[in-house]
Amino acid sequence: MFHIYCPYCEELREEEEFHPKGQAHIARPEEPDTCSDEEWGDYLFFRDNPRGIHHEMWLHAVGCRKFFNITRNTVSYEILETYKMGEQPTITAEHLAREEKNAREEKTNNAQVAEGGQQTVGASDAAVASVKGAQA
Amino acid sequence: MSQTASQPNRLAQGGQVDRTQALTFTFNGHTYTGHPGDTLASALLANGVDLVNRSFKYSRPRGIVASGAEEPNAVVQLGATEATQVPNVRATQQALYDGLVARSTNGWPDAQRDIMRWIGKLGSPFMPPGFYYKTFMAPASMWMTYEKFIRKTAGLGRSPTQSDPDIYDHMHRHCDMLIVGAGPAGLSAALTAARAGARVILADEQEAMGGSLLDTRETLDDQPAAQWLKTTLAALAEHDNVTLLPRTTAHGYHDHHFVTLHERRTEHLGDSAPSKAGYRQPRSRLHRVRAGQVILATGAHERPLVYANNDVPGNLLAGAVSTYIRRYGVVPGEKMVLSTSNDHAYRAALDWQEAGREVVAIVDARTAPQGDLVAQAKAAGIRVITGSAVLEAKGAQRVSAARVAAIDVDAFRVTGKVETLECDTIASSGGYSPVIHLASHTGARPVWSDAIIGFVPSTVAGVAASGGARGVYPLDEVLADGVEAGVNAATALGFDVTVDDADLPQVASRHEGPVCALFQVPHEKATLRAPKQFVDLQNDVTASAIEVATLEGFESIEHVKRYTAMGFGTDQGKLGNINGMAVTARCLGQSIPETGTTVFRPNYTPVTFGAVVGRHCRELFDPERYTPMQAWHVARGAEFEDVGQWKRPWYYPRKRADGGLESIGEAVARECRAVREGVGILDASTLGKIDIQGPDAREFLGRIYTNKWQKLAPGRVRYGLMCGDDGMVMDDGTTSCLAENHFLMTTTTGNAAPVLEWLELWHQTEWPELDVYFNSVTDHWATMTVTGPEARKLLTDLTDIDLDREAFKFMDWREGHVAGVPARVFRISFTGELAFEINVQAHYAMHVWEALFARGEAFDLTPYGTETMHVLRAEKGFIIVGQDTDGSVTPEDLGMHWAIGYDKPFPWVGKRALTRADTRREGRKQLVGLKPKDASVVLEEGAQIVFEPNHAIPMPMVGHVTSSYYSPTLESGFALAVVKGGHQRMGESVYLPMVDGRVHEAEIVSTQFVDPKGERQHV
């Protein structure tokens, strides 16, 4: 069961207080009447189903009743950040891919460094922190 | 019934049982005695009970194998009465209490005389792997019969047929650190964290905390382990920040460090929970723990060796033998042979010999074992046969001998001459498997370690395994590992931790020789022809079955598991999975890590439904919502209908002249006539009500509803239709303009919450610039619908509102007083008759309701329920969203073109989709009325409609009935239905073939059966 930080209440709350509302950042076309049937169908029915980073909309249904966004790893279920409606995520799949690539290159350059440590599923804290740092 | 037996296997001393007290218990109808401190398993062994079950598939006799959660055979049905039956209890984990009653779970009707034995005896050719798939799947129609037979014979326990007298609690807990397992690792981690100031929960599944310390031969600080254990538990108990939970199994690790713990509060005390100070104690508690950090100190399970007939009673795990002797003072036999691949198992032989019984031999697969325990065994005069293993057990109801020979482990073959050793017990050990289940629940894949010959857990952030759970076995290292885990977790939580080495007790370090990787023992015969070598005892999966699976082409371990059913028992293959993987790997000529990993899912051990449900049962199962007039409805004898969580009066049966109660048909006919001819009243308080305010409220309504709202003046009401952006109808209701910036929206009863969420969704995510606010006022206002030709007359004397038909028109609302109470009265009608919907604040509602009835006596004011409401609205063709629509119906399909404002300036929700090719196409199902040719027929709701009743099957189905009733007004059945192209087929006949072979004919008609011009509501 998720432990979710509501960006409006500014508290961690149990998943039972929330409703998932599907993929985030699905903007309704500004001019629906000029959309083709296919474009309108895409807006209505087609959603991403990524392995890894996913931005999704949730509702603090029995809390503040506010909709907000979550960046979640669909493999580890780790919630990497939550942010208010209208804001953009600071952690994205592209950011993490870039970070991992940099880390890999660094490792090849320092081949003597032992891998060590326990395996963690999904994004490591360090990777997340560095992305956040880069954003700040 | 036999007389009380004398516990032939109980030692005169030793163990942690209280021999001064006798506890009487019954197993399979026989009465035995045991002592406080016993488990059911130790007491059965003390009494020399060898046979505890029949096996699942072959019906072979089975005895106790293990001493803990991993036990596959001794799974019993517990309960002295029908109401207290509990299935699938492991005898090894059930504390003994006086009066305990248990039966074998498998083996109906009796473990001793079992009909499945014949199938087992007739032999395995009848039950090869994949047996269920191959045999019972065809013909499919027989599956139900087969399934009943299999279930009954396999007997996977049964649920009680009477109500459980016990209560169960749920508790929500938060802690800095949750430590699972109170063995040496968990205890030292807990002590470290407690001293650092962390809030710690320490949970342990056993009757007593201590884990391996409860039966170890080792000393701590030169004292017996029990002494250190006692001091440490006392020290922990003194910390206010530590919660000790014994008898508590962490059975599920869920997301974000949410762990569920099942604490058995009173299951060790009796058949049902005793009372304390007049209150029944909870039988168990489910703790829902959210932890900052989690340490899994769950230890390791010993792996048995896989050899022929390794399932005959008398085959035990080496560690279990030690546990029974040292902890329970029970030695489960006379003459033992130990077959091992490691040093640690030598304990069993030493313990056995010290208990005064004979160790025939230790058979060690290693050619030159060299550890301290080996030396000790040799010094004790025990015969050690090296480079060998037990190939096969002899005996039917109990082991009678062990066939032993030299083997070549790597070549997987027998190399020496077979020697037969007479014995009644064979203990075996193939090493240890870390208990990685909880780590596995997080989704982290275990990793094979050649060093410990087992899987070690990988973990997600915030979780660490410690001690045996990660393959650290020597006691001194385990204690240090626990401290380290405690330090790391406390540090991660931000506590300042300093470790004092002196805290760790002194443990004499012991030399242990390397372990040999032995899983399945070779036999002189090939695996396919050798006597059965069991891998999974609970599901009767043999090494030969796994070999067959691989021969049939199943190479993925997941496929092998499913094909053979390995690991699918209530024990989840705790003993068998690794051996099964090893056999698969051998057959496929690959390594274990190449073969795959094992995945465990919650729950670690079975959890009773009672614990899962907690207090959410009976009246607390789901909240019930009542309107303010509930007491009146009950007093009036109303029958109720559930609408969501609401209890709504369904109809009000009256006494008939003959003294009996009206049937629903009679009551509804009377209520309908009252509304159409006099006056009736409906409690409509459950309708959803949303208060909408703000300068942009009107603009918002125009975007969310399909119809127009710009010109709705204060004092006026309008019907509105709401669609999803896919153009399908999702709700309807009236919205009233209370003031220029203030509206009251009503929704269907069931959609009150979803519609509010829908409004918020659009406001918060698409149109935050609109200045508008929404609030649910459903419970604040009670609604009473007074309707019928006499409604105005009834109300006139009760209100200061001018009810004149010109002053207060249809679809107007007025503010004033009713029965002296502030009220909003709406002239809207869901019956087609003159109607006033009176809204008053909920606390005034009963007063107003009673005043209406006091005045209504003169008019025979008739209360009516939801059934009459349905008939009356259907006669008028008024839809119910969710009954006449199903998420694939547009406003135009309903014939409600008049409610669509295509020319509104803003592209409102649903508009674009209504011009998609699919919503424009010919032949969509459209709402129509149906009039059965035979007036006495009431069509079945959901009945399929065809145009050609004589068409060959399958007939093209062109629609279905959505609402259908008998109309006392029409004196006929009538229905609403959706029919392909129905709007163009008025007057045509359709047909409804029924299950019983009858075919009803009906005519497509208008949906408005009564007063089609709508004059009556305007009077």
Ligand SMILES: [Zn+2]
């Ligand atoms: Zn909130």
